[in-house]
Amino acid sequence: MQKNITLAMGNGGEENNKLITDIFYKAFKNEILERSEDAAVLGFGNEKIAMSTDSFTVSPIFFSGSDIGKLSICGTCNDLAMMGAKPKYLTVGIILEEGFSIKDLQKIVRSMKKELEINGAIVVSGDTKVMPKGTLDKIIINTTGVGEILYDGISSNSITEEDTIIVSRDIGCHGATIFASREGIELESELKSDCTSLFPIVKKLIDGGVKITALRDATRGGVAAVLNEWAKQSDICIEVDEDSIPVSQEVYGMCEMLGFEATALANEGTFCLSIKKDDEKKALEILKEFNPHATTIAKVTSSHKQKVILNSSYGTQRFLDTPSGELLPRIC
């Protein structure tokens, strides 16, 4: 273990996983935490609830398609939705730098309010701290949510060859947008963050009777991180058809220009689904109501267990690994 925290330890990839395992899981070890995925599932008397936390440090705080306020509600509500839960009660912890603009704060809070309504969730407790100028860059928001589980048993440990793997829309928009706006790249394009609340989509899938094995929003570490985690946790091989991965022209252009892989770019409103093959058509129909680019991207095999394989149209194969190294700090 290194002596000091590196940016890579917060990137959602390999180093991040190692920090969490070596330091936090080791100290806080318990059954619920070990089983915890996007959200933990807790027993309270006869009730089963989901609970999840996330801190938002994104820079810039306003960006094409969204802002830190919307992001802070989507992030936590999406984690609950990914466990088949309806976001219900949220807490909000805001930490502000002295001198922060109150007008900007109001704008952020308005975004939060709007997104809460989309989720049908309310803020029940809050906390505000102010740090002296120069000790924090602008604003950090923590949201923690609890939700009511509508669909029980979602788990990344249960994916089998009976499943098919779908992505809900074209990938990488959030990562590409943040990168572009931070670097001052002027894009004469439609590129904007995918940041959105996923509960309405999940609700439709559940109501539509889709048999869901696992759901995961592809945030830090992107689709590559999700698929690798699933391959490991379910002890399966995931074979991705490279050409099937939906990537917009804008994101593709950014990746070409900067040497990124779209599969490693963060998303904030794009999720992977592992569902029973029988329901593929039904699921895609529902997903396409929200985004026409929803598509099947992978199948489950047993060829290289715990690995993700990328099959190109030229017939070549390579492993798609969990991203590592310094990706983009403060992406979310």
Added chain:
Amino acid sequence: MQKNITLAMGNGGEENNKLITDIFYKAFKNEILERSEDAAVLGFGNEKIAMSTDSFTVSPIFFSGSDIGKLSICGTCNDLAMMGAKPKYLTVGIILEEGFSIKDLQKIVRSMKKELEINGAIVVSGDTKVMPKGTLDKIIINTTGVGEILYDGISSNSITEEDTIIVSRDIGCHGATIFASREGIELESELKSDCTSLFPIVKKLIDGGVKITALRDATRGGVAAVLNEWAKQSDICIEVDEDSIPVSQEVYGMCEMLGFEATALANEGTFCLSIKKDDEKKALEILKEFNPHATTIAKVTSSHKQKVILNSSYGTQRFLDTPSGELLPRIC
């Protein structure tokens, strides 16, 4: 409303209240939030649970008697305990500055683990972010907890003249300790933070059959902020006997030297109790098992509604107001 965030807006006093009311309560308005005190009380099916959040920004992160890790668990667990709830499940959001010492992080996490055990609580979900060097001073921790309500109906709106007001120990130690360590004041004394978990004390009070009206830990804004909030919310006058307020020699010395009022200093393991007069003796017996300085400090009258009056031993009277202005930033 001012144009920019000031340090005073995070101090737990008047300006902090105004920010919360004008910006957050206005946007997030709902019945639960309005009724919410140290923690919110939520319904989940047939279960009633308490939920609370807090972010910790204390500087320095290690100080006499405690550290940011212990503080982060005590803070949220105490908020739950103050609503008569047993802390059960916690989430932890940690934001680190690039370059932060992993040895220090491990020390902080060990403190957290120890304090979780005292509360009988577990961490069920976590989140780690890393911010580039210079954009955050060291570390911020957010903890959010849910708890099982053991004693129903605790509320700052219900205090009457049937009640007596007690403080659980001598006040101001946390504030004085942080101030001293930050300013490099060498104290050849026993001064250390009062930071401690209050659930074990609350549990004994409940088990002992004490009829509790309200409980509140006197954190930012100190005892003065708590009593003023109670006076307003219950529409009563609280008359404090100045000489009865327990203040240690060390804290008293710091206050004299620096012109502070001990009643405005933050505490992290000291709470005010409003209980039925009949139970005063029983409550004090239990409290004194934990700290010999527990004592009655005030009575409830109707002389100046919504005000706190300080009666001195010379027979003079003055109002004790909610603290305002820049107290000590990053106290918790």
